[in-house]
Amino acid sequence: MMRYLCVLIAVFVCGLASAEPQPASTSTLRGTVTDPSAAVVPGALVVVQSGSESRQATTDGKGQYTLNQIRAGSYTVRITAKGFAPFEVEGYAISDSKVLDVQLTIATEAQTLTVQDEANQVTTEPSSNASAIVLREKDLEALSDDPDELAQQLQALAGPGAGPEGGEILVDGFSGGNLPPKASIREVRINANPFSPEYDRPGFGRIEILTKPGGDRIRGQAFFQFNNEALNSRSPLFAGSTLPPYQQRFFGFNLGGPIRKQKASFGLDVERRSIDENAFILATTLDDRFNPQQVNQAVVAPNIRTSISPRLDYSINAANTLVLRYEHTRMSRENEGIGDFSLASRGYDQRNTGNVLQLTETAVLSPRAINETRFQYLRTNLSRIGDNSVPALTVQGAFEGGGAQIGNSGAINNRWELANSTTLTSGKHTVKWGGRLRQAFTDDTSMSNFGGTYTFLGGVGPELDANNQPIDGTSMQLTALERYRRTLLFLAAGYAPAEIRALGGGASQFSITAGTPAASVNQFDIGLFVNDDWRVRPNLTLSYGLRYETQTNISDFANFSPRLGIAWGIDGGSGRSARTVLRAGFGIFYDRIADSLTLQALRYNGLSQISYFILNPDFYPSIPSIDALTEGQQPVRIQVLDRNLQAPRTYQASIGIDRQLNSYARLSVQYIASRGVHLLRSRNINTPVDGIYPFGDSGPRLLSESTGFSRGNQVVFSPRINYKGLSLFGFYGLSYGKTDVEGQPADPYNLRAEWGPSSFADVRHRAVIGTSLPLPWKITANPFVSMSSGSPYNITIGRDLNGDTLSSERPALLAGLSAAGCSGGDLLYAAGFGCFNLNPAASDSTIGRNSARGPANFTVNLRLARTWSFGTRGESGMEPGPPRRMGGFRGGSGGGPGRGPGGGGPPPGDGPPPGMFGASSGRKYNLTLSVSAHNLLNSVNYSAPNGDLSSPFFGEYRTLAGFGPFGGGNSTYNRKIDLQLRFTF
Numbered sequence: 001m002m003r004y005l006c007v008l009i010a011v012f013v014c015g016l017a018s019a020e021p022q023p024a025s026t027s028t029l030r031g032t033v034t035d036p037s038a039a040v041v042p043g044a045l046v047v048v049q050s051g052s053e054s055r056q057a058t059t060d061g062k063g064q065y066t067l068n069q070i071r072a073g074s075y076t077v078r079i080t081a082k083g084f085a086p087f088e089v090e091g092y093a094i095s096d097s098k099v100l101d102v103q104l105t106i107a108t109e110a111q112t113l114t115v116q117d118e119a120n121q122v123t124t125e126p127s128s129n130a131s132a133i134v135l136r137e138k139d140l141e142a143l144s145d146d147p148d149e150l151a152q153q154l155q156a157l158a159g160p161g162a163g164p165e166g167g168e169i170l171v172d173g174f175s176g177g178n179l180p181p182k183a184s185i186r187e188v189r190i191n192a193n194p195f196s197p198e199y200d201r202p203g204f205g206r207i208e209i210l211t212k213p214g215g216d217r218i219r220g221q222a223f224f225q226f227n228n229e230a231l232n233s234r235s236p237l238f239a240g241s242t243l244p245p246y247q248q249r250f251f252g253f254n255l256g257g258p259i260r261k262q263k264a265s266f267g268l269d270v271e272r273r274s275i276d277e278n279a280f281i282l283a284t285t286l287d288d289r290f291n292p293q294q295v296n297q298a299v300v301a302p303n304i305r306t307s308i309s310p311r312l313d314y315s316i317n318a319a320n321t322l323v324l325r326y327e328h329t330r331m332s333r334e335n336e337g338i339g340d341f342s343l344a345s346r347g348y349d350q351r352n353t354g355n356v357l358q359l360t361e362t363a364v365l366s367p368r369a370i371n372e373t374r375f376q377y378l379r380t381n382l383s384r385i386g387d388n389s390v391p392a393l394t395v396q397g398a399f400e401g402g403g404a405q406i407g408n409s410g411a412i413n414n415r416w417e418l419a420n421s422t423t424l425t426s427g428k429h430t431v432k433w434g435g436r437l438r439q440a441f442t443d444d445t446s447m448s449n450f451g452g453t454y455t456f457l458g459g460v461g462p463e464l465d466a467n468n469q470p471i472d473g474t475s476m477q478l479t480a481l482e483r484y485r486r487t488l489l490f491l492a493a494g495y496a497p498a499e500i501r502a503l504g505g506g507a508s509q510f511s512i513t514a515g516t517p518a519a520s521v522n523q524f525d526i527g528l529f530v531n532d533d534w535r536v537r538p539n540l541t542l543s544y545g546l547r548y549e550t551q552t553n554i555s556d557f558a559n560f561s562p563r564l565g566i567a568w569g570i571d572g573g574s575g576r577s578a579r580t581v582l583r584a585g586f587g588i589f590y591d592r593i594a595d596s597l598t599l600q601a602l603r604y605n606g607l608s609q610i611s612y613f614i615l616n617p618d619f620y621p622s623i624p625s626i627d628a629l630t631e632g633q634q635p636v637r638i639q640v641l642d643r644n645l646q647a648p649r650t651y652q653a654s655i656g657i658d659r660q661l662n663s664y665a666r667l668s669v670q671y672i673a674s675r676g677v678h679l680l681r682s683r684n685i686n687t688p689v690d691g692i693y694p695f696g697d698s699g700p701r702l703l704s705e706s707t708g709f710s711r712g713n714q715v716v717f718s719p720r721i722n723y724k725g726l727s728l729f730g731f732y733g734l735s736y737g738k739t740d741v742e743g744q745p746a747d748p749y750n751l752r753a754e755w756g757p758s759s760f761a762d763v764r765h766r767a768v769i770g771t772s773l774p775l776p777w778k779i780t781a782n783p784f785v786s787m788s789s790g791s792p793y794n795i796t797i798g799r800d801l802n803g804d805t806l807s808s809e810r811p812a813l814l815a816g817l818s819a820a821g822c823s824g825g826d827l828l829y830a831a832g833f834g835c836f837n838l839n840p841a842a843s844d845s846t847i848g849r850n851s852a853r854g855p856a857n858f859t860v861n862l863r864l865a866r867t868w869s870f871g872t873r874g875e876s877g878m879e880p881g882p883p884r885r886m887g888g889f890r891g892g893s894g895g896g897p898g899r900g901p902g903g904g905g906p907p908p909g910d911g912p913p914p915g916m917f918g919a920s921s922g923r924k925y926n927l928t929l930s931v932s933a934h935n936l937l938n939s940v941n942y943s944a945p946n947g948d949l950s951s952p953f954f955g956e957y958r959t960l961a962g963f964g965p966f967g968g969g970n971s972t973y974n975r976k977i978d979l980q981l982r983f984t985f
Contacts, residue, residue, distance in 0.1 A: 167205035214265030218257035244298035348386025397951025407447025458950030461504015497618035525551035539572030635699030679708030708741030725774035737761025792850035798950025854944030871924025
């Protein structure tokens with residue numbers, strides 16, 4: 001294995017050095033596309049065609065394009081860009097290395113559709129799979145400006161292939177950073193090139209965000225967004241007579257322009273969002289007379305987010321460019337930890353400061369070789385402050401009270417990332433190789449649970465009469481709230497602890513932590529890759545490559561990931577471009593073991609921090625001293641990492657068809673099969689067997705191991721339409737998936753019983769549709785629709801039957817018993833399910849994990865915008881000129897690549913980019929008023945109901961579903977309407 005590792009490291013090192021490529025039998029065409037003022041034009045489509053030979057590329061942020069592997073000959077070259085007249089030259093001779101720089105002219109309205117027609121073509125390029133979603137100016141309008149909501153929407157668009165943790169988000173090729181302001185995003189690519197070995201995570205679910213560089217002249221925008229409770233609708237879960245107070249104030253500005261013409265440009269983004277949010281509490285507590293009482297309360301939870309992000313683009317010389325980007329983010333949240341079952345006393349304050357520095361250097365080594373080096377340094381400082389003076393109290397399924405048990409905790413993270421890649425074109429082959437190095441240093445201080453926590457679970461006790469006296473010979477199932485009620489009731493009556501427990505009262509568990517709060521961990525990982533895109537024929541491309549990964553803190557080093565992809569233009573050839581492309585691929589993908597897992601094992605090793613854990617404590621509500629617990633040799637909770645821990649891996653294969661339906665529409669149908677092995681899970685390996693603890697004491701030993709499995713099958717339909725002012729994107733997915741690693745097992749010694757529907761992958765139907773529609777009176781509508789069928793959820797007893805300290809056991813379901821016949825101490829009837837046996841014998845068959853299914857969701861978001869334009873049209877005040885076929889280009893061979901980094905900004909004219917914030921007028925100033933409705937139809941979308949049979953809320957809806965599978969719902973409003981005013985210049 002070390003021999004293979006040495007070879008791969010050598011490949012990575014070679015990528016850092018420049019080398020002249022060998023002569024090839026094919027040619028390269030490259031150049032820069034500019035507007036009439038010499039500003040570069042990003043996103044222009046360049047197509048060269050001669051008979052069946054057809055290649056295309058899109059200009060980057062610097063307005064540059066490169067087309068490799070072109071057979072020598074005579075071609076028609078066509079360049080189209082939105083807002084410009086198409087450029088076309090026939091009989092253009094291409095041999096060796098050619099440079100074709102083109103200056104476009106402004107188009108009339110009737111000529112702006114050609115780029116949309118071209119953009120809907122299907123090709124055999126590995127990165128042009130039609131199942132990918134590419135969002136540019138007009139498409140981004142349908143999405144939220146709020147960074148948190150935008151992240152949720154992008155995750156929803158990534159679809160079920162992203163997995164339960166969501167899709168990986170890369171910003172300008174970097175991992176681990178924050179989502180940039182929407183105003184600075186040039187393009188978003190989702191699910192592109194899914195089997196490329198350049199990436200560690202599966203491509204189905206990868207979200208790549210490219211930001212805008214500065215322009216050749218000063219351009220910018222400023223906006224203000226507002227919302228309060230008067231613009232929102234009532235939540236069906238909130239019982240208050242008036243809506244709770246809510247207010248959002250969100251403003252920002254973006255500015256970009258030249259520092260030195262053709263040499264350097266800058267960009268600056270500033271945003272600040274202040275929200276007086278509400279934490280919604282829905283719980284059941286006890287009043288002064290020990291009677292249950294409902295708590296339906298909204299607590300104001302302010303949060304503020306401020307970000308400042310400058311960017312510098314610098315042309316070092318004709319062959320080297322440098323991009324420097326810095327981001328400073330500050331976030332503060334008050335009353336965190338409140339909501340759901342957690343009462344207001346559990347609140348704590350959180351502060352988070354982040355600093356990110358990114359450097360990207362691009363070098364053109366030769367006409368056929370490009371090298372890119374990226375470096376990122378990220379530092380975050382997180383602090384939490386909460387009350388540790390009052391012990392926490394958890395009454396399962398009813399409420400959580402007491403102190404926050406956070407203390408003065410926090411973490412400082414320092415992370416760096418270095419990546420290098422080289423792309424070389426030789427004949428029919430485009431070879432790319434390189435790698436990524438990452439290291440993380442974490443200094444964590446945790447005072448969690450230093451004040452102690454009492455936990456009450458469901459149990460068994462005698463029935464009580466009207467005077468709270470036991471009825472002889474009776475037994476009944478007790479909820480956790482009833483067990484807590486009996487504890488308080490009989491304590492007040494002066495009963496001894498043993499008597500209280502005999503009557504069904506008494507706490508189930510007590511835990512408290514002491515020792516050294518500080519712990520540190522560092523982790524290093526490396527990923528190396530090589531890939532070859534082999535254009536076997538003009539209509540057939542074969543992609544194959546290998547990735548190798550490894551990391552510290554585990555002993556699994558043989559993480560080799562072969563990747564294979566094929567794209568075949570079935571009906572291409574004989575002088576025509578393919579309209580139908582068959583794609584297939586296979587790859588192995590590894591997940592890195594997070595350093596937080598190692599940190600917890602170091603902290604709770606029984607020496608650094610001592611986490612005492614006592615079953616059935618008889619000293620409630622008193623808190624014993626740490627010295628007393630130590631002297632009494634009380635049990636300790638320990639977290640252990642399996643010495644044979646392996647990196648989780650996913651085997652993924654797909655096959656699909658990309659079909660160009662006509663000049664403005666295309667459709668992709670994709671089947672994806674996934675198999676996950678060595679998935680992470682945790683279980684208590686000190687669970688008693690026949691009443692005997694394997695390690696001698698009752699302290700839990702939580703083992704983290706990689707023994708889990710998953711399987712998934714999906715069919716995804718992805719349409720794309722660009723027709724005149726109409727733009728439509730999205731997908732429909734049919735999914736089936738099972739896994740055995742969700743939550744704690746009901747029986748830590750029988751993991752096979754955990755095999756069941758995945759709460760994420762087994763959501764059978766999902767659909768997301770975004771579109772842009774031009775309306776009368778110059779209004780633009782941007783609907784964004786999300787719908788899904790119900791997700792599976794688990795039903796548990798709410799008691800610890802096997803002594804593993806967890807309440808994850810599931811009941812048995814007795815067939816044929818009605819509500820009248822379902823009686824007895826261990827039986828409970830639940831409408832819609834039947835008669836549950838809450839104390840099944842070892843031989844009884846219990847229900848499967850995630851055997852219930854929640855409700856379907858349907859959400860329509862809509863943005864309406866109207867733009868008013870004023871100021872002179874264009875720099876000279878002249879109307880756009882007619883299209884042209886020739887002229888404005890400088891041809892030849894050799895020479896440097898372009899004229900500096902001034903590109904990537906808006907297209908020509910003094911107004912905003914075409915399609916951004918409403919229809920572009922070409923005028924100098926634009927004022928846009930927009931109204932955005934979240935859940936326009938006021939549909940009631942619930943999350944899965946409560947599945948704890950010991951809870952008074954069993955079967956009830958407690959929260960509203962958020963946007964898509966990754967957004968948490970806000971239960972204090974059901975529909976939200978934002979007002980925004982934006983000024984661009």
